[in-house]
Amino acid sequence: MSQIVYKLTIRLTLAVTAAFLISLDGFSQSKAKSDELTQQAIFPKGEQGPANNFTGKSFSTRLVDSDSTYNTLIGNVLFEPGARSNWHKHPGGQILIITAGVGYHQQKGKPIEIMRKGDVVKCPPNVEHWHGASPDSSLHQMYIIPNTQKGIVEWLLPVTDKEYNALK
Incomplete structure (x- = not known):
């Protein structure tokens, strides 16, 4: 009986180790792809965004x-x-131009939209929205905030994991 338990323990250990290595390899490939996009970026990386306005790292x-x-x-x-980003709104609106990667954008009350290189997204004035990278890719975006005489941005609550993962 103990030999059966021993063999099952070995098989379970091997299965868990294999699953871990496969997930680690997927993470490495995702990280390598993200690093490659960053190296090919048009503009410098910039300064890290404040944690009170962003979940994860943004620059x-x-x-x-x-x-x-x-x-x-x-x-x-x-x-x-x-x-x-957190939920936020711009008094004069905002335009996003995606230059690399894959990301998400959502206006309050609407479904999440996927953004890819070459996409242009218009965020109407005073409409709550958020945007950011997909779980598997970095995202590079230019932002244009017109009508700045009306104000720049009003930061709101963080996007919850449930809201972020609603696309899945």
Whole structure:
């Protein structure tokens, strides 16, 4: 009887080890793909976003400061896999241009949309929304905030894991 238990223990240990190694390999491939996208980025990585406005790691670079002539703010954000913004809204609206990776965008009360390189997403003025990377890919996006004389951004609550995973 103990030999049967021993063999089952060995098989279970091997199965758990194999599953762990397979998941580790998937993580390594996802991380390598994310690192490759970051190396190919158009703009510098930038400064890490504040934890009170983002879940996970995101990095932002301001490209064009707003002024009284253009009333437009332009920047670039890199979201690491699984990272996302809090819910927020822009008084003058926002336009996102996806330059690499795969991500999510959601307006309050609507389903999550998948964003990919080349997509352009319009966030209407004062509409609550969030955006960020998918679980398996980083996301690089340019953001354009027009009409900055109306204000830049109002940060709201974090996006819950349940909300983020609603696409699955």
